[in-house]
Amino acid sequence: MEDVIIIGGGPVGMICALGLAQAGVRVSVIEADPQITDSPRAAVYFWSVLEGLERLGILQEAEAAGVRKQDYTYLVRRSGERIVYSMELLTGHTPHPYNLHLGQHRLTDIAMRRLKAFSNATVRFGTRLQKLHQNADAVTLSVVTEHTTEELRARWVIGADGAGSTVRRLLGLSFDGITWPERFVATNVYYDFERHGYARATFVIDDGFGAVIAILNNEDLWRCTYMEDAALPEEAFLERLPQMYKAILPGEGPYQLERASPYRMHQRSAPRYRVGRVLLAGDAAHVTNPTGGLGLTSGLFDSYALYPALAALILEGADDEVLDRYSATRLDIFLNRVSPQATANKQLIYHANGGGRKLEEALASLRRLATDPEFLWQRLMFTKSLETPLLGHVSL
Numbered sequence: 001m002e003d004v005i006i007i008g009g010g011p012v013g014m015i016c017a018l019g020l021a022q023a024g025v026r027v028s029v030i031e032a033d034p035q036i037t038d039s040p041r042a043a044v045y046f047w048s049v050l051e052g053l054e055r056l057g058i059l060q061e062a063e064a065a066g067v068r069k070q071d072y073t074y075l076v077r078r079s080g081e082r083i084v085y086s087m088e089l090l091t092g093h094t095p096h097p098y099n100l101h102l103g104q105h106r107l108t109d110i111a112m113r114r115l116k117a118f119s120n121a122t123v124r125f126g127t128r129l130q131k132l133h134q135n136a137d138a139v140t141l142s143v144v145t146e147h148t149t150e151e152l153r154a155r156w157v158i159g160a161d162g163a164g165s166t167v168r169r170l171l172g173l174s175f176d177g178i179t180w181p182e183r184f185v186a187t188n189v190y191y192d193f194e195r196h197g198y199a200r201a202t203f204v205i206d207d208g209f210g211a212v213i214a215i216l217n218n219e220d221l222w223r224c225t226y227m228e229d230a231a232l233p234e235e236a237f238l239e240r241l242p243q244m245y246k247a248i249l250p251g252e253g254p255y256q257l258e259r260a261s262p263y264r265m266h267q268r269s270a271p272r273y274r275v276g277r278v279l280l281a282g283d284a285a286h287v288t289n290p291t292g293g294l295g296l297t298s299g300l301f302d303s304y305a306l307y308p309a310l311a312a313l314i315l316e317g318a319d320d321e322v323l324d325r326y327s328a329t330r331l332d333i334f335l336n337r338v339s340p341q342a343t344a345n346k347q348l349i350y351h352a353n354g355g356g357r358k359l360e361e362a363l364a365s366l367r368r369l370a371t372d373p374e375f376l377w378q379r380l381m382f383t384k385s386l387e388t389p390l391l392g393h394v395s396l
């Protein structure tokens, strides 16, 4: 019997697994897809999550694969106003006074390759959870592969199987909240935004052509995410893309689309992240619209809280009440900090009333980012406030 089985080999599952394996816990990752999915998704890792990647020993490799950046711009499309600020203020206060940009599949891959070096860890692709049953001592899972159905047993299970989580459904948990009426389109595009004075994270504020634009690597690959009416036929989103790019991309230069993916957005959470021996983490526990990059940020902070707590329980006999605290604190942070801020970010970028009073109020506040260091400091500290202090400690 395994100590821990993790359902879902996305970034949250792999990071949890790496932390547990490094601590000495026997852990398996079960992933339904045949390989790590590389659709365009999370790309920004705030300074505040980098310490956790360093503790896991993967920060250096992640930084080598991605781009460090400190610069931000809010660009008001109609007036051309640019509000520019930098994270330089953090220098001297943290070893990592910058954000890292990197496609989430690259981070997941780095974590997985490290994980595979541990004899106490296994990763199984093409294996899908179908059933789950638990009693006081263990969890029994029924998984299917292309050819077989198998039963697996573990003392603890982590459901890190994303927004459509099977684990959450099998636990009978609701996923309360809202689904936004709009569709987001995440695109990866080769384009020289910097030539047009764009910061490496630029928020274009506009009701019709708002966008979040962020560099992904040193070869001029950028993420450009925009929004469209979900009533438009999804299958034709690529036909509409040139029109959107014409409005969003600065200048006339040619672009090369690398990939694009439409998706629905939600603000939803399970009512709790622990049921007996089963825990939820990442998108399986909570989902948010991605404006401002708080989705995976929350998932990483879930992992950083969960793997040491579980390791302390398994290896050092800590009280399992630590898992209730995990559930309560992560739920509170999602409902009261992450979700409201992500909603405000979406409102600002995509629905700021085309120049009305609401936009002016928002801009007055944003301008302070460029002129008021104390205000900027508070802003930069926000993502740190999404962290749960260590709930349990093991010597890694």
Ligand SMILES: Cc1cc2nc3c(=O)[nH]c(=O)nc-3n(C[C@H](O)[C@H](O)[C@H](O)COP(=O)(O)OP(=O)(O)OC[C@H]3O[C@@H](n4cnc5c(N)ncnc54)[C@H](O)[C@@H]3O)c2cc1C
Residues within 6 Å of the ligand: 007, 008, 009, 010, 011, 012, 013, 030, 031, 032, 033, 037, 040, 041, 042, 043, 044, 104, 127, 128, 129, 130, 160, 161, 162, 163, 164, 165, 166, 167, 186, 261, 263, 281, 282, 283, 284, 290, 292, 293, 294, 295, 296, 297, 298, 299
């Ligand atoms: C387009 C887009 C852009 C985004 N941009 C950002 C951003 O800039 N910043 C940010 O912080 N967040 C962003 N997010 C959110 C971010 O991608 C998610 O928060 C993140 O993927 C969550 O990771 P996860 O490991 O919890 O879940 P996932 O990445 O969804 O991984 C879940 C895994 O579980 C597997 N799985 C599912 N069901 C089963 C089963 N029954 N059995 C076995 N395996 C199963 C899936 O195949 C998948 O690999 C974005 C999301 C989208 C969709």
